[in-house]
Amino acid sequence: MKDRIEVVENIMGANDRLAADNRAKLDKHHIFSINLMASPGAGKTSLIENTVPALKDKFRIAAVDGDIATSIDADRAAAVGAAAVQINTGGECHLDAVMLRQALNQIDLPQTDLLVVENVGNLICPASFALGTHKSVLVASIPEGDDKPYKYPGIYRGVDVLIINKIDLLPYIPFRMEYFRQGVEMLNPGLKTFPLSCKTGEGVQEWLEWLELQVTAFKETSK
Amino acid sequence: MKDRIEVVENIMGANDRLAADNRAKLDKHHIFSINLMASPGAGKTSLIENTVPALKDKFRIAAVDGDIATSIDADRAAAVGAAAVQINTGGECHLDAVMLRQALNQIDLPQTDLLVVENVGNLICPASFALGTHKSVLVASIPEGDDKPYKYPGIYRGVDVLIINKIDLLPYIPFRMEYFRQGVEMLNPGLKTFPLSCKTGEGVQEWLEWLELQVTAFKETSK
Numbered sequence: 001m002k003d004r005i006e007v008v009e010n011i012m013g014a015n016d017r018l019a020a021d022n023r024a025k026l027d028k029h030h031i032f033s034i035n036l037m038a039s040p041g042a043g044k045t046s047l048i049e050n051t052v053p054a055l056k057d058k059f060r061i062a063a064v065d066g067d068i069a070t071s072i073d074a075d076r077a078a079a080v081g082a083a084a085v086q087i088n089t090g091g092e093c094h095l096d097a098v099m100l101r102q103a104l105n106q107i108d109l110p111q112t113d114l115l116v117v118e119n120v121g122n123l124i125c126p127a128s129f130a131l132g133t134h135k136s137v138l139v140a141s142i143p144e145g146d147d148k149p150y151k152y153p154g155i156y157r158g159v160d161v162l163i164i165n166k167i168d169l170l171p172y173i174p175f176r177m178e179y180f181r182q183g184v185e186m187l188n189p190g191l192k193t194f195p196l197s198c199k200t201g202e203g204v205q206e207w208l209e210w211l212e213l214q215v216t217a218f219k220e221t222s223k
Numbered sequence: 224m225k226d227r228i229e230v231v232e233n234i235m236g237a238n239d240r241l242a243a244d245n246r247a248k249l250d251k252h253h254i255f256s257i258n259l260m261a262s263p264g265a266g267k268t269s270l271i272e273n274t275v276p277a278l279k280d281k282f283r284i285a286a287v288d289g290d291i292a293t294s295i296d297a298d299r300a301a302a303v304g305a306a307a308v309q310i311n312t313g314g315e316c317h318l319d320a321v322m323l324r325q326a327l328n329q330i331d332l333p334q335t336d337l338l339v340v341e342n343v344g345n346l347i348c349p350a351s352f353a354l355g356t357h358k359s360v361l362v363a364s365i366p367e368g369d370d371k372p373y374k375y376p377g378i379y380r381g382v383d384v385l386i387i388n389k390i391d392l393l394p395y396i397p398f399r400m401e402y403f404r405q406g407v408e409m410l411n412p413g414l415k416t417f418p419l420s421c422k423t424g425e426g427v428q429e430w431l432e433w434l435e436l437q438v439t440a441f442k443e444t445s446k
Contacts, residue, residue: 039262039263039264039344039367040262040346040367040368040371040374040375041262041364041366041367041368041371067374068347068374068375068376068377069373069374069375069376070373070374072370072373072374073374091347091377093316093345093347093348120347121262121346121374121375122316122345122346122347122348123263123344123345124291124314124316124343124345124348125316125345125347125348141264141366143264143364143366143389143392144262144263144264144366145263145264147295148263148264150292150293150295151263151290151291151292151293151295151296151344152263152291152292152344153291153292154291154314166366168395169366169392169395169396172391172392172395173392174422199397
């Protein structure tokens with residue numbers, strides 16, 4: 001048992017060091033970066049499809065899409081105008097700092113202002129692996145149900161921003177928003193939250209304004 | 224690298240041996256068992272809530288609910304009449320054969336006909352760990368999107384039955400059923416599939432009839 005703990009600690013220590021390297025590289029190039037995490041199908045790629053076209057005249061945007069198979073997500077990110085890099089994890093259930101480092105080598109960093117990393121669809125494992133990005137964004141969605149903060153506390157506890165996607169489905173699904181928000185508040189008090197619908201566009205503007213402010217402010221302060 | 228592969232092989236070998244032990248124990252007691260897997264919020268617990276009340280006069284049903292935190296699911300399974308055992312995985316992203324073995328020790332096996340194991344909400348990791356159950360059942364859901372077979376091939380390839388839940392939401396979501404089914408067919412030709420809605424009850428009867436037939440047939444053949 002002791003051996004096993006040491007192995008885990010070594011892996012996590014190595015990941016954290018590489019994440020710090022990634023962060024330093026991003027900082028050096030004044031690139032603001034986010035790590036998008038969510039359940040399968042919550043809307044990470046749809047959020048990118050709503051974000052890139054709205055901001056691409058203001059910022060040069062790169063997307064890194066992690067998936068266990070296929071390039072469906074990277075193709076969708078590229079289709080809306082991001083410089084997209086696919087990471088095929090080969091079955092792994094999360095991205096780690098090594099994978100992001102390899103992806104960064106394929107990106108024209110001096111020509112990038114905003115990096116969006118789309119993690120593998122999974123509410124558990126991605127939360128344990130720092131990538132070096134500046135902010136972690138969790139995309140929840142109405143059809144997943146209102147008990148998810150209670151059932152997946154680790155990821156809710158560790159993020160900087162929460163997006164509640166698919167609010168257009170609220171009339172058709174029993175979802176107690178108050179119960180959901182109480183769970184979030186308990187784990188992550190005051191968490192910045194954007195309820196929105198990538199399908200109808202409702203609420204997306206608030207998210208875009210927040211993100212634009214972050215990228216602009218980061219460019220200033222990191223110089 | 225060689226060491227790492229050997230460690231992984233040892234872990235998987237040990238898990239497979241324990242899974243075989245679990246299976247032998249279930250067979251000995253003539254208990255038909257299923258391993259329910261799905262994304263977070265696809266409807267595993269809702270399926271149990273639709274299944275147990277309908278079959279509990281015919282069979283004695285036990286439920287094992289795996290979760291990384293809380294007993295929400297086991298409480299829901301118990302509320303509808305199953306003998307429910309909670310496995311708190313302590314952060315682990317999947318159930319394994321050791322955890323099921325521990326749960327089986329808490330179940331009155333001679334008084335059980337059907338065991339429903341609800342895995343942790345995750346489309347990746349649970350597919351890699353055999354538990355010893357007789358059939359693997361994947362619960363997909365309409366809001367997850369029609370590209371999931373293509374993006375999570377491992378789990379679609381390895382299951383015996385597919386439930387497509389939340390068909391009541393089809394009018395509100397762009398979901399190309401033909402595209403989804405083509406992906407499934409490519410990975411798992413002829414896979415037994417039940418489109419249904421745990422909310423409206425549509426299609427649930429077909430699933431119940433299939434399950435009832437399995438439990439009855441297993442009781443006969445395992446004697």
